Structure formats: structure tokens, C-alpha cells
Amino acid sequence: MHKQEVTIYDVAREAKVSMATVSRVVNGNNNVSKETRDRVLEVIKRLHYQPNAVAQGLASKRTTTVGLIVPDLTNLYFAELSKGIDDIALLYKYNIIITSIENRLMKEDQVIQSLLNKQVDGVIYMANRLPNEAAEAFKRTNTPVVLAGTRNNRDEFASVTIDYKKADTEALNLLMHDGKKNLALVVGDEDAVVNGENRIPAYNEFIKENNLGEPHVYTGVKDYSDGYNLYPQLVKDGIDGIIVTRDISSVGILNSAIDAGKKIPEDLEIITASATQLASVVRPALTTIKQPLYDMGAVAMRMLTKLMNNEEVDETHIELPYELVKKQSTLNR
Amino acid sequence: MHKQEVTIYDVAREAKVSMATVSRVVNGNNNVSKETRDRVLEVIKRLHYQPNAVAQGLASKRTTTVGLIVPDLTNLYFAELSKGIDDIALLYKYNIIITSIENRLMKEDQVIQSLLNKQVDGVIYMANRLPNEAAEAFKRTNTPVVLAGTRNNRDEFASVTIDYKKADTEALNLLMHDGKKNLALVVGDEDAVVNGENRIPAYNEFIKENNLGEPHVYTGVKDYSDGYNLYPQLVKDGIDGIIVTRDISSVGILNSAIDAGKKIPEDLEIITASATQLASVVRPALTTIKQPLYDMGAVAMRMLTKLMNNEEVDETHIELPYELVKKQSTLNR
DNA sequence: GCTCTAAGTGCAAACGTTTACATCTTTTCT
DNA sequence: AGAAAAGATGTAAACGTTTGCACTTAGAGC
Numbered sequence A, B: 001m002h003k004q005e006v007t008i009y010d011v012a013r014e015a016k017v018s019m020a021t022v023s024r025v026v027n028g029n030n031n032v033s034k035e036t037r038d039r040v041l042e043v044i045k046r047l048h049y050q051p052n053a054v055a056q057g058l059a060s061k062r063t064t065t066v067g068l069i070v071p072d073l074t075n076l077y078f079a080e081l082s083k084g085i086d087d088i089a090l091l092y093k094y095n096i097i098i099t100s101i102e103n104r105l106m107k108e109d110q111v112i113q114s115l116l117n118k119q120v121d122g123v124i125y126m127a128n129r130l131p132n133e134a135a136e137a138f139k140r141t142n143t144p145v146v147l148a149g150t151r152n153n154r155d156e157f158a159s160v161t162i163d164y165k166k167a168d169t170e171a172l173n174l175l176m177h178d179g180k181k182n183l184a185l186v187v188g189d190e191d192a193v194v195n196g197e198n199r200i201p202a203y204n205e206f207i208k209e210n211n212l213g214e215p216h217v218y219t220g221v222k223d224y225s226d227g228y229n230l231y232p233q234l235v236k237d238g239i240d241g242i243i244v245t246r247d248i249s250s251v252g253i254l255n256s257a258i259d260a261g262k263k264i265p266e267d268l269e270i271i272t273a274s275a276t277q278l279a280s281v282v283r284p285a286l287t288t289i290k291q292p293l294y295d296m297g298a299v300a301m302r303m304l305t306k307l308m309n310n311e312e313v314d315e316t317h318i319e320l321p322y323e324l325v326k327k328q329s330t331l332n333r
Numbered sequence C: 001g002c003t004c005t006a007a008g009t010g011c012a013a014a015c016g017t018t019t020a021c022a023t024c025t026t027t028t029c030t
Numbered sequence D: 001a002g003a004a005a006a007g008a009t010g011t012a013a014a015c016g017t018t019t020g021c022a023c024t025t026a027g028a029g030c
Helices: A008-015 A019-026 A034-047 A053-060 A076-091 A108-117 A132-141 A164-177 A193-209 A224-236 A247-259 A277-281 A293-308 B008-015 B019-026 B034-047 B053-060 B076-091 B108-117 B132-141 B164-177 B193-209 B224-236 B247-259 B277-281 B293-308
Strands: A065-070 A095-100 A122-125 A145-148 A158-161 A183-186 A216-218 A241-244 A269-272 A287-290 A317-319 A323-325 B065-070 B095-100 B122-125 B145-148 B158-161 B183-186 B216-218 B241-244 B269-272 B287-290 B317-319 B323-325
Touching (some): A008 A019, A053 B053, A076 A095, A076 B095, A095 A108, A145 A293, A164 A193, A164 A241, A183 A193, A183 A224, A193 A216, A224 A247, A241 A247, A247 A269, A277 B277, B019 B034, B065 B076, B076 B095, B158 B293, B164 B183, B164 B193, B164 B269, B164 B287, B183 B193, B247 B269, B247 B277
Parallel strands (some): A065 A122, A145 A158, A183 A216, A183 A241, A269 A287, B065 B095, B158 B317, B183 B216
Antiparallel strands (some): A095 B095, B287 B323
8 A cells, every 4th residue: 555645634735724624524514614615625526535544543533343243154144134234334334344253263352352453433243152351352442242143141242132032932832733742953053142041941941841751952053964964863863843043954954854755844844043045945945933134233233333322222132023934844724 | 432541652661662662573573582572472461452453554554454345245146255255364364344335325436435445455346347436446546456256347457257158158058958949048237247248148159159049138137036037938938948147046936937837957947157055955956057156255365465465466367167067957967 | 892702723732553764782704 | 803784672753634722703792
């Protein structure tokens, strides 16, 4: 990068005002007379002046940039959340620095630290767990954080989610009322807070309360082939109804069953807990717990803008409504 | 944001050296004695000092940040490209500012300008067209640009692609040799350079050279429902083999055909030109022109790092190998 | 006509780094 | 032993803004 070609100084000189006045014009401060403003604007246009956001950031201590921490860019669940975030960010003129943390070249807290060093004004966090070092770094720099589609162990940070327990219970009820006796839960990360503190407990309670025998929780089922390969085990365990947290895994299970000549939903009912494009595009289409992903992202970002402006936020743990959408992977009745 | 709690000054004072020395330690400059270095490092650790990247950016004129311009975050094609970019960016310690431009709140060149104002060291551009104002802004600020998975009308900018013409011709050949007589091309954006200058001409030439009658190019087929709704028209036009640029549209067509009781590939052969997860997950799985999306992203980012360092770049228009992967949506022979 | 207020503007000090240059030591070479 | 080279450190000027404060001017109120 070279030295900047045209700076606020050049504009000031050309418009015969001080740089302070140019700055005021640029920032829409109204303590500038109409004539001066017009003259400055004309010069800005003529010289193609564009303010240097880095210098602005240093001087004003606001970068109008937010950090986005996401496990995996190619996971549609996060992509749809991100889209909601992105739209609201654009509306409020924030830029987004995105970092995915599934890549293990760097540890989570290093990634976060590098984001904080960039002086982001706030962070939206979508990963499963928030390491302690990271939480401390956030507090130390006083950077607001909102968790989107995930939750912190001790609810220390603002969050936007759905009511996972209620959703899962409702889904399990659906399976039970369809006459299924052997219900299982298939999750990706066992140590994800949402799973560990919401989904798995909700499942266990449900099984116990309804005397459905031994609980079956399958963990570490993260992608298509994990799901595909899990299916034989499900058969062996006599499972006839499942809730799967990741829809790519659901599809793996679905295809595995079909390839084995089984009937969905007759032999196995499947409900997927994250309804992306994928779930509605496969055949049979998957019955889903439909999370309002776009809205969750949008609400999270909107909340973050408030936190960044030190505005009052009435509720920092927002639960958005979900919907249980029946498609073809459960019996239609 | 508050004033930074601990700065390079504090470290300097505490370690009894000048800030220049601290800076040298931080930046790994080796003109520092072992003892001094250790002392400084100890203080850095003790005070939790973290360099302010904004100040670094202003002083050094390098932000170690690159801009990523993408039409739509939830399109797996771009997500997979982005993943390749992201991994290499991490490797070279660049952060990524991502901006999607499908949202029409802001015009393309405004988005780009806002990125340039942030003083990104380089840009990877994945959108279909590069407006002139944007091209000029890039040149004015001397910011290197690499196009990934797309191309500029006049090849003014570095790019990483596959050989679209060759790939499409090969795919059309496959359809023709399967005995299909009425081949069509289904594209999203007609004015995308890749379509306008590569795919459509390749298709038209092929039809002409092989005396396959009237060409059928369907444009503006961008999403699932566009594809779904297009199918009846294909039937009406007697189409029996298609190449579809977007795989989400392919899936729409596929499902529409199946819902209409047709057989794929017997009644209609489908080849999709962007092989994401989606194409392999539906049944029948789609035959694809498999672009090495991850690698394309990675190569683009690697090239950008060279351009940003003013290193020699031997070839600025890289074509990576593709693969025609036969699955179930074409006849198996 | 005089004081007071407000609007419009400029001055200059921040913001937290990097880096060219200068200075002082120490080592190496003859 | 003396000169030259190399190594270690410090000084201070950038980088391009924002912003608190001070100043000027002009109109309002009396």
C-alpha cells in the first residue's frame, strides 16, 4: 500500500478551510454553514476524496466493524444465520470480519484475540463453546458479545436462540404419538452447550417420564458420512424414531436407509433440528424443527448495535418462536 | 470503546526500554538482544498487552485484511470457495472482511468503496460483474484484486477459474452420446461474464456444429423454485438433456420431474455445473461438472498474497482442472 | 450602543503504532 | 592498538483522522 493519495488535508487546502471543518462535513456535523459545506463537498467529489477508515478508527475509537465467529462457513445453518446478521449490519453500516474456527491451525482464543486486536466494536459468536480465556478477553476490552443460535454455560452473554428443550420435547411427542417406541437423539458435538444443557437433558427426561426404556444418544455425528454410517447401528439398536441436530447428518441417515431398501417414515421416522434448504430438498422431505435462522441472526445483530451504542436493552436472552414442520419423513396423520 | 488500557508505552516503561524496542519484539525483528527480548516478552505477558491493529495499520499502511465480495452467503458454491480462501488467509494471517452484494440496499460500487476505505490490502471478488466505477477505484488505490470462479470482461484482473467452454462442451458431448437430441442450457444470470462469454457461446457452437436444431437457452433460473417451475416448459419444448449452472436449480428441476412422475435420467438427463454438497445428496444424485471450488478459493487467495507482497506472479489467469463426474442423473454406460 | 449567545471555524493535541535515522557499544579484522 | 563493521537501542516524525477548546463574527435582547 502506498501513502494515501488524497487526504483530508488536501481537501482542506483546496476548499480553503481547516481539516476540522472537512471532518465535520464528512461526518454530517451540522455546525457548518451551507456555503462551506457545499464548497467542501464539491472539492471532495472533485478530488475523489475518501476518508481513511483506519485513521478514523484510531482517532474515534470506533471501527464500525463487528466480528463474526462461526464454526464452518459451508454449514448452511450458519450461512443462514449469517445472512440475517449481514443484512442488519449493512443497514447500520457495519462491516463484518468473519472468522471460522473449525480450522485447527489456530486455537479459538487466538482467533478471538486477533479479532479483538482489530478493534471490532462488537462480536457475534456462533460457536458451540466459549472458552474462558476468550470470555475474559471480551470483558477486559469491554467488547459486547451476542451469541446467536448458541448459548453460554452460565448465560453470561447475551443470546438469541429458540427454546430447545420445548422444541425437542414437542418433536419427541410427535414421534411417540406416531407409535414409535424406540426413540433416539443424534447430536454433533456432545460438548456444545445447547446439546449438553438443553437437548440431551430434554431427551433423557422425556424417555424417563414416558417409560420408553433405555435412552439412546448418539454423539459425534457431524457430517453426511457420519450419518450414513450410523444407520446400521440404529437398525441394530432397534431405533424407529430419531431427532437429528444437523440436517446434513439427517440426510446421510435418510439416504443410508433408502439405499438399504428401507421405507421412510414407516421403518424410521426422522426429524431434523436444523431446517436449512437441505431438509426440504431431499426426498422424502424431512420433517423439521424449523428455527427462524435468518431472524435469529438479524435480531442478534440488532441487539449488538444497541449494546455497542450503550443503549438500554430490555432483554438479553431472546427466544424466538420455532415451528414443527411436518413433511414426509414422519407419518402424516 | 474506551481508551486502550495497556499500550506499547506501558510495556516500554515497565520493561525499561523504548517503544521502538517493544515494537521490534512484537514484530519479530531480530535486532534485539536475547535478554531484552525476554524481559519485554515477560512484561507483555504480565500486562496482557495486545497490539492495536488499527494503529499498526495506520502506521505501517498494511492492515493484513482482505476483502471478500460475494453475491450470496447462503449459496454453497460461494461458501465452498470461501472456505478455501479462508484457510489460506488464516495461514498467512490475514483477516477477512466479507460483504455480500445481492442485497440491494447499497450498490456494488458503494460496497466496494466502503471496503477500500477500510484499507484492505487486497480483494477477492466472486460476483458476476465488476462495474467500471469499482474497477477504477481499485486501480486508483492500487489494491490488488483476484477474481475467483468468475471472470472480468476484458481480463483486466487476475482470476482463478476452470475452462468453462471445454467443460460444457464435454458435458454436452456426454448428453449427445447418450442419444439425447434436444439439449438445453439453463443459466442463472444472463449477464454474468462466465455465462455470457463462455457458457452460452460454447453451447451455441456445439448445437450448431452438431446440427442439433434450435438452441434452447433458459436464463434467469436462479433458485429452487425457478428450477421447479421451469420443468413444464422443458417438457413443452421437448428437451431431453440439460446443463444447469446452479445446482439448487438443478434440484428444483429434478424434483419437479419426479413429482410429475417422470424418470430421471430416462426422460431427462441432467448435468449440473456447480457441484456442491447438494448435488451428491439428492436422489438420483446429479452428474456434475465438478469444479475444485475449495482449491479455486485457496489458489486465488494464495495468488492474492503474492500480489499484496509485490512478488512475481507468473500466471495471472489460472485454470484449474475440472472433472466430469457421472452419477445417476445421466445414463450409466 | 452594549452585552450576551450562538453559529461557524480553526488550532493542536490526541489516538497507538512503525520506522528512518542517529547514537552508543561491542566485536572483528588487520 | 586502532579502524571498521555489526549489533542494540533510543529519538522523533510520520500515518490520517477526530474532537475539546478557543476564537471570531454577527445578530438578538435590552
